[in-house]
Amino acid sequence: MTDIDINLIQGLREQSPKAQRQTIERFGNEVFAQVARMLPAVEDAEEVYQDVFVKVFRNITMYDAEKSSLRTWISRIAYNEAITWLRHKRQAVIYFEDREGKAEQLSDAEVEETLGHPNSDTVQLIRAALKHLPPDERAIITMFYYEEMSLKEIAYVTESIPTTVASKLSRTRKKICKIIKMLQS
C-alpha cells in the first residue's frame, strides 16, 4: 500500500470531503462500469453507484487493509449493492439456464476452439452469448478476463472461495459455448 493510499484512507476515516472526492475520481469509473454491466438500465446504475459510495464512506472504519486493497473492497460493495438491487426490485432479467447440464457435456477442446482461435465472427457471437448470462456470472467473467483480477480477489468480491470461483468460471465458459451453438443452430 502506497503513502497516497494510506493518506486517502485516513482522510476517509476523518470524513474529509477532499478525500471523498479523490476516491470518487479514482474509483468512480470502475465502479460505474461494474454496476452498469450488472443492471439493466443506466438510471438504475446511477442510483446504485451513489448508494455504493455512500456505503463506502459510511463504513470506511470497517475496511481492513490486510484483507484486501481499497479497490477490491469498493468492488465488493458495488457487487453486493447491485445483487441486492436486483433481488429487491425483482427486475425481469431473461438469461440462459442450463438445467439439463448439456453445457457440461461439451469437451474442453471444443470450448478452447470456440473461445481461443481468433475469429471476428466468433467474437460477435460471444458478445451475443454474454447477454444471455446471469448478472453474477457475467460479472465474474468480466472480473477475470477484462479486469484481470486474481481468483482470490474475485472470491473476496463475491464472498466466496477461490476454488468455487474457478469451477464457476469453467462452467460459464462452457455455457457460453453452448449458447453460441444454440445461436448458430
Place this chain on the structure above:
Amino acid sequence: MTEENINALRQADANLREALKMDEAERAPMPADLNERLMQRLGSAQQEKKSRRTIWPWIAAACVAGVMMVWLTPPKTETTDVVAENNPKVETPVIEKTEPKQVDEIPEEVETNEAVKPSHVRIEKPLLAQKKPVKQTPAAETLDEANTDMAVAETAEPQEKTVTLTESDIPITRPENYKYTPEEIALLKKQANEAYLKWAELELEISRYTLEQASNQ
C-alpha cells in the same frame, strides 16, 4: 482446476477477451454530473447530521424545563396560601397600601425577618384577605364579619381592598366560584334563624313600646 490452469485459460481465450473489450468500449459512459450529484448528496447528508447534533440538546433542555415547570408549579387552589406563607414580599406592598398604621410598625421587621420568618401581622392578613376572594360571595363576606372579633373587624376595610389583587388568580366571574360548601350553607341557615329571632324580638319590643305609649296617653 488449479489457479495456474485458470490463468493459462485467461491468455488462451482470446476471443472472449476481445468480446469483453468491445462490450466495455461500447458501454455508455458515466454521466458527467453524476459525481457532482453524489457530492451534493453527501454534503446534504452531513449537514443533516450536524443539524441533528446541534438541535437535540436544545430540544432535550426545553423538555426538561417544561417538565420542571409543570412539576414545580403549585396547584391553583393552594396558590394563595402558599404565596402568603412563602412569599411575604409579594404581600407586603398590599399591607402598606391598605393599613398605614401597621406599616409604620412593620418595616423594621420586614427588613430583618423577611427571609427567615414572616411577621405575625403579615401572615394573618393575607390569609384573611384571601379567604374572601376564594368564596367570592356576598354571604361569605357577611359570615366573616360575624365571626371576626372587633380587632379584626377594624382591619376589615383594608382587607376588602386586597380582594382586587387576587382577582387575577381566581376571577369572580367564574361560575364555579359561586358554589357554597355545606358548612357555609349550615352557617347561613343558622344566621338566618338568628336574624329572624332578633327581628321577632325587635318587633315585640316595638309593639311593647307602642302599647306603653298608648297606655300612658
